Amino acid sequence: MANDKLPTPERVLVVAAHPDDIEFGAAGTVARWVNEGARVHYLLVTRGDKGSDDPMTDAAVLARTREGEQRAAAAEIGVEGVDFLDEPDGQVEASLAMRERITYAIRALQPEIVMTHDPTVVFVNNEWVNHPDHRAVGQVTVDAVFPTARDPLNFRQHIDQGLAPWKVAELYLWSTNEANQIVDISDTLERKIAALEQHASQFRQFDETARWLRRRSEELGERTGYQAAEGFRRVMLAR
Ligand SMILES: [Zn+2]
Secondary structure (H helix, E strand, C coil): CCCCCCCCEEEEEECCCCCCHHHCCCCHHHHHCCCCCCCEEECCCCCCCCCCCCCCCCCCCCCCCHHHHHHHHHHHHCCCCCEEECCCCCCCCCCHHHHHHHHHHHHHHHHEEEEEEEECCCECCCCCCCHHHHHHHHHHHHHHHEEEEEECCCCHHHHCCCCCCCCCCCEEEECCCCCEEEEEEEECCHHHHHHHHCHHHHHHCHHHHHHHHHHHHHHHHHHHCCEEEEEEEEEEEEC
């Protein structure tokens, strides 16, 4: 049993830029919540159509492949629904049009918790540059959560269509440099790795990736006494 006393939400919306982002960032926590009865939806902003180092790759075929991989990864965890906004990979902007679409999803699904990329991070642990799509998706999702989805005069057409304004209680932001919530994923690390493995188009040597991910999860867990962990910047909005 996990020992971090994390409460179980009823509904969670996870918004990510690309297929495989959720598996790297949050799938251990998602699997835990699903096991405990939460209903989780994934919203993918792109289908990852630039995710190849082969210039001869057909982007449309790759997008279909990666959509299928993401659906398989979600099924591995027991996620209820996966939607794609089908923006072009590598070109995501934190636009008002995008904010409208994510606000719609929040009002339609009414999640207490929204998980996404930490939009403030340009350099992840001084190890790599955070992808600009990650920053854009994180920013537009945070803006959709507050204040856009909450206030009825924002995108009033949603209300006219029968949706209600919705107040999200908490944000969980992954790939953060400022984790203030370490989640015990000892019981779900293997499921997280199995979900990541579904993204077969992205790995030549999955064993190496799995080893790296296992080591990182264990190192983070060691600091808090768990066998394995995920770290988030957790922002509580309801108080
Ligand atoms: Zn990504």
